[in-house]
Amino acid sequence: MWLPVLGLIVGILLGLLTDIRIPEEYSNYLSIAVLAALDTLFGGIRAHLQNIYDEKVFVSGFFFNIILAASLAFLGVHLGVDLYLAAVFAFGVRLFQNIAVIRRILLTKWSTNKEKIEKN
Amino acid sequence: MKLIKVKGKHVVLSLVCLVLGFMIAFSYHFTQKELNKNKTSLTSEQWEKTLDLRNQLIELEELNRKLQKELNQKQDKVLENEKDLSKEAEAYSTLAEDAEKFRMFLGKVKVKGQGVSVQLSDGAYDPHEDNINNYLVHEHHVFKVVNELYISGASAIAINGQRLTSHSYIICNGPVITVDGIQHPAPFVITAIGDPEVLTAALNLTGGVKDQLVNDNIVFTLEEKSEIILNPILGQS
Numbered sequence A: 001m002w003l004p005v006l007g008l009i010v011g012i013l014l015g016l017l018t019d020i021r022i023p024e025e026y027s028n029y030l031s032i033a034v035l036a037a038l039d040t041l042f043g044g045i046r047a048h049l050q051n052i053y054d055e056k057v058f059v060s061g062f063f064f065n066i067i068l069a070a071s072l073a074f075l076g077v078h079l080g081v082d083l084y085l086a087a088v089f090a091f092g093v094r095l096f097q098n099i100a101v102i103r104r105i106l107l108t109k110w111s112t113n114k115e116k117i118e119k120n
Numbered sequence B: 001m002k003l004i005k006v007k008g009k010h011v012v013l014s015l016v017c018l019v020l021g022f023m024i025a026f027s028y029h030f031t032q033k034e035l036n037k038n039k040t041s042l043t044s045e046q047w048e049k050t051l052d053l054r055n056q057l058i059e060l061e062e063l064n065r066k067l068q069k070e071l072n073q074k075q076d077k078v079l080e081n082e083k084d085l086s087k088e089a090e091a092y093s094t095l096a097e098d099a100e101k102f103r104m105f106l107g108k109v110k111v112k113g114q115g116v117s118v119q120l121s122d123g124a125y126d127p128h129e130d131n132i133n134n135y136l137v138h139e140h141h142v143f144k145v146v147n148e149l150y151i152s153g154a155s156a157i158a159i160n161g162q163r164l165t166s167h168s169y170i171i172c173n174g175p176v177i178t179v180d181g182i183q184h185p186a187p188f189v190i191t192a193i194g195d196p197e198v199l200t201a202a203l204n205l206t207g208g209v210k211d212q213l214v215n216d217n218i219v220f221t222l223e224e225k226s227e228i229i230l231n232p233i234l235g236q237s
Helices: A002-017 A024-049 A055-079 A083-119 B002-040 B044-106 B139-151 B196-203 B209-215
Strands: B111-121 B156-159 B170-173 B176-179 B182-184 B188-193 B219-230
Touching: A002 B002, A024 A055, A024 A083, A024 B002, A055 A083, A055 B002, B111 B139, B111 B196, B139 B156, B139 B170, B139 B188, B139 B196, B139 B209, B188 B219, B196 B209, B196 B219, B209 B219
Parallel strands: none
Antiparallel strands: B111 B188, B111 B219, B156 B188, B170 B176, B176 B182
């Protein structure tokens, strides 16, 4: 259990310490990639809570979504259409839905636990 | 087998977490840098504000310039007016001086200056002369002296301290003479303001006033005075 946390910390440290300069126009890709990653992460958590978690789906979805979102934004920039807005919208909506589902599942779990305790 | 599987799962998860952490941190870092950069440069809002203020400034400066021009024009006008005023004041002051002078001539004010004093006294009693009029001072003697003094440039004359004006009259009234209705007995002191040298010379002219008066047995005393004060005429408008 400590390994993913360690990975997260190492990732954050790396991100803060690296001083890679990327052009300003690519910041859109970065933000959309972060959004995609967050979306996939919450999707994974929800799937885990609903017991339909598949590691392959999660991992592939994680990376594939990031790349897809970035490339979509890239395409949008080159076509002159703000396609990244579509990605932001889609990911944002899904993010909220996932979080809502997670909350509901956690709530039901918590209430059932409480009932169990009361019964005991 | 299970342990390895769990471990593999964790490794994959940690890899995902690493990527996620990296991306979030990098994005945060990047955005922070962008913000810092933007802080130094002007944001569009600030730029607009600056532009607005600059426009206002320009407007105000234009207004200022216009007002300055107006001010200059007004100042020029004021200067002109002041010049006019000073001219007027000058005219007024000369007028005032003239008025003062005329008043002096008219005997409305006290006058002071150097001049001469002539005293005319009746002659001493002479038993050989049976006509008393021959050694009394008559008004025509006084006239002669006064006229002579006026002709030689006296600016103010008084008889026994009474100022003479342009419309004064002198009449013989028995033993006295009347000047403007006021009787004066002999001796008559005629004081005149003017150049004493000129006046003296005029009176002492050979065959002139002095000689004529002396011929009429009148005691004629001429005195030069450095300061004569003549009082204004009283009781007259």
